Amino acid sequence: MPNLSSSPEIKAIRGAWLNPVSDERCGYSRDGLLVASKESDSWKVIELGDAEALITKHGLDSSQIEQEPGLLMPPFFDMHFHWVQDEVRDMPKASLLEWLEKYTFPKEAAFADPDFAEEKAAFFWKRILATGTIGGLCYSSIHKTALESAVRHAPKYFKIGNVLMTMNSPEALTQSDREAMELNSWASKTFGQRHVASPRFAPTTGPDVIAAASFAADSIDGFAQTHMCETQQEIDWVLSIYKEMPGFEDIDSYIQVYERTGFLGPKTVLGHCIHLSDAEWKLMAETDTVVASCPTSNGPLEERGLGSGLFDFRRADLEEVRWALASDIGGGPFLSMLDVMGSFVRQNAEAGNEAATFSRALYRSTQMGAHVLGLGESKGSFAEGKDLDFISVEASEEQLGAGNADEVLSAVISPHESNRDVYDSLVRKTVIEGESVFEC
Numbered sequence: 001m002p003n004l005s006s007s008p009e010i011k012a013i014r015g016a017w018l019n020p021v022s023d024e025r026c027g028y029s030r031d032g033l034l035v036a037s038k039e040s041d042s043w044k045v046i047e048l049g050d051a052e053a054l055i056t057k058h059g060l061d062s063s064q065i066e067q068e069p070g071l072l073m074p075p076f077f078d079m080h081f082h083w084v085q086d087e088v089r090d091m092p093k094a095s096l097l098e099w100l101e102k103y104t105f106p107k108e109a110a111f112a113d114p115d116f117a118e119e120k121a122a123f124f125w126k127r128i129l130a131t132g133t134i135g136g137l138c139y140s141s142i143h144k145t146a147l148e149s150a151v152r153h154a155p156k157y158f159k160i161g162n163v164l165m166t167m168n169s170p171e172a173l174t175q176s177d178r179e180a181m182e183l184n185s186w187a188s189k190t191f192g193q194r195h196v197a198s199p200r201f202a203p204t205t206g207p208d209v210i211a212a213a214s215f216a217a218d219s220i221d222g223f224a225q226t227h228m229c230e231t232q233q234e235i236d237w238v239l240s241i242y243k244e245m246p247g248f249e250d251i252d253s254y255i256q257v258y259e260r261t262g263f264l265g266p267k268t269v270l271g272h273c274i275h276l277s278d279a280e281w282k283l284m285a286e287t288d289t290v291v292a293s294c295p296t297s298n299g300p301l302e303e304r305g306l307g308s309g310l311f312d313f314r315r316a317d318l319e320e321v322r323w324a325l326a327s328d329i330g331g332g333p334f335l336s337m338l339d340v341m342g343s344f345v346r347q348n349a350e351a352g353n354e355a356a357t358f359s360r361a362l363y364r365s366t367q368m369g370a371h372v373l374g375l376g377e378s379k380g381s382f383a384e385g386k387d388l389d390f391i392s393v394e395a396s397e398e399q400l401g402a403g404n405a406d407e408v409l410s411a412v413i414s415p416h417e418s419n420r421d422v423y424d425s426l427v428r429k430t431v432i433e434g435e436s437v438f439e440c
């Protein structure tokens with residue numbers, strides 16, 4: 001390692017650093033130093049470790065060291081959310097299908113107005129950076145202009161899809177098969193890898209359109225997303241609809257709709273997957289399809305979720321099905337992945353599953369999302385050679401001194417359980433590739 005003291009293109013940031021390594025391992029340096037260097041216009045991590053040791057090792061003097069307060073960690077990837085539902089996240093929730101019909105669909109219909117969509121996009125995509133989330137997979141409404149506004153304002157690591165809805169939907173949100181296919185194909189050609197083929201879910205999107213969306217995504221090696229097996233009522237509905245359709249008469253599981261439309265694969269992310277049969281788990285694994293798990297959205301009604309149930313992450317691990325965490329705004333009540341992490345730990349602990357640690361939650365909110373998006377080599381942790389991305393989360397000296405990574409995360413996140421609105425404003429700084437994109 002060369003002595004770095006004379007190089008002007010060095011950043012050395014001293015603070016309390018968390019570094020997610022795996023489900024089981026998360027490094028924590030209470031007095032840590034992250035050393036980064038600028039390589040052809042881009043800041044890359046050289047090393048993270050104990051501050052005193054690295055200062056000596058690299059021959060740094062105090063003028064080269066920036067102090068960064070708060071708890072420092074990689075920024076988040078949110079692998080399933082609806083930017084057009086930011087305003088229905090607080091609406092009364094009794095069940096998935098009722099909430100969609102009563103609140104969500106009318107709100108999404110408003111995004112037909114380009115001025116409204118543009119104004120909302122300008123606000124939303126700033127807001128998400130302020131919660132420390134810098135990338136992920138997002139659903140827009142059915143409207144072309146809303147998608148254009150979203151892509152214009154969203155930072156580049158977000159991929160966005162216009163939902164496709166061709167049946168069992170309110171009139172204002174129903175496209176003909178042809179309209180849906182043409183818009184999907186236009187978006188795929190126009191936005192390339194930024195676009196995600198996004199049939200809303202099997203009940204609202206006909207099989208020909210799901211197949212066309214899947215084909216369009218494959219042809220550009222792009223991503224696809226939809227919802228699956230969130231509630232039993234939804235599963236029964238899907239089977240009753242598709243058993244009447246040619247080519248699907250003999251299906252006995254929800255996933256067969258997506259299998260037969262060519263939708264499954266390693267670049268397909270399915271939201272929820274709470275109620276899966278053995279055969280469905282098997283097919284998820286065989287096709288390497290990914291789950292976006294949304295604990296706050298699926299959480300109990302009294303915790304402002306839709307009460308759909310708890311995702312069985314241990315089963316997913318056992319079956320070797322990849323999964324990452326997500327907010328599912330507006331099914332989930334808060335955009336902050338800190339809230340999602342807290343909810344994941346709390347709900348699993350209540351169900352007697354102590355393996356749902358904060359370290360695991362952090363790993364699945366950072367490194368795993370980056371990995372699924374094909375960014376695992378450059379984002380998601382502070383391994384050598386990765387981009388200099390980090391967030392700073394408000395934390396007191398006492399919280400920072402709480403112990404190991406799990407204990408510190410618990411000390412920072414758990415106290416706000418009874419006042420969860422706080423999570424959305426707990427991040428004090430978001431940095432992407434050495435540049436600050438949010439600072440409070």
Ligand SMILES: [Zn+2]
Pocket residue numbers: 080081082227271328331
């Ligand atoms: Zn969703």
